[in-house]
């Protein structure tokens with residue numbers, strides 16, 4: 350499959366569980382989800398119920414933050430000895446050993462913390478938290494659709510491993526993270542070092558990622574055959590992909606699809622900033638993740654080792670921040 354399918358969540362409405370009225374629609378969507386995740390690992394979700402104004406607001410607040418001088422942004426520099434919250438400057442996180450530099454800066458928020466503020470852009474944290482809050486319903490819907498797609502006896506299995514099945518996030522229990530990215534314009538006078546990218550080829554670390562992107566484009570997805578296809582922006586749609594944990598749970602049936610953002614060849618895009626916001630959906634930190642059944646693993650021919658999510662996450666984050 351060389352196109353990224355579009356899945357319409359409007360069909361199942363605003364309940365996070367199927368009801369007798371919507372059972373048929375849930376079944377159809379779960380089949381669509383199965384095809385998308387087994388063939389490409391990416392899909393667009395439309396009519397997901399998140400107001401466009403919330404998305405636009407988080408983008409505007411993020412832009413306000415990133416356009417400030419470095420000295421201000423670096424006041425909020427990530428301190429990895431404590432947590433992964435705060436500002437990452439360009440080149441500080443490199444997602445693949447094959448890249449020399451990433452023209453990408455970002456700001457990450459792991460879990461809600463009322464006391465944490467960015468005084469120069471006071472709306473940054475609240476707009477991001479608002480977006481996170483709105484993501485929870487479509488995340489829970491999708492986790493149940495995936496359980497149905499896999500024909501699990503327990504359709505709540507994934508939901509129960511995401512914040513212990515609760516709608517509100519418990520600090521410490523779950524490290525799901527919102528990260529707002531800014532790819533700065535690359536001015537003509539800058540010498541671009543060899544092997545530089547905007548974002549290196551990588552897989553995501555958790556269960557799923559929800560990605561909101563602006564109109565600029567540039568994200569590419571590696572199809573199973575190894576060719577790269579463009580994940581063109583669709584206004585208002587959430588681009589969803591599976592991460593390492595879904596690949597492990599399904600024994601490779603739903604692979605974690607590699608993706609990247611190269612430095613654009615088109616001058617206009619190169620000289621223009623790009624923004625994206627990701628919500629990385631992680632299982633609860635203490636979850637022991639292993640392939641769910643030998644039936645699912647059958648056919649992939651690969652073996653998978655069980656991991657405690659906290660250990661896996663720590664390892665992957667530390668490796669990417671070593672530089």
Ligand SMILES: O=C(O)CCC(=O)C(=O)O
Nearest residue numbers: 530548553568610625627
């Ligand atoms: O900015 C993008 O479009 C991709 C970002 C991404 O893949 C990530 O942060 O994991």
Ligand SMILES: [Fe+2]
Nearest residue numbers: 551552553608
């Ligand atoms: Fe990613």
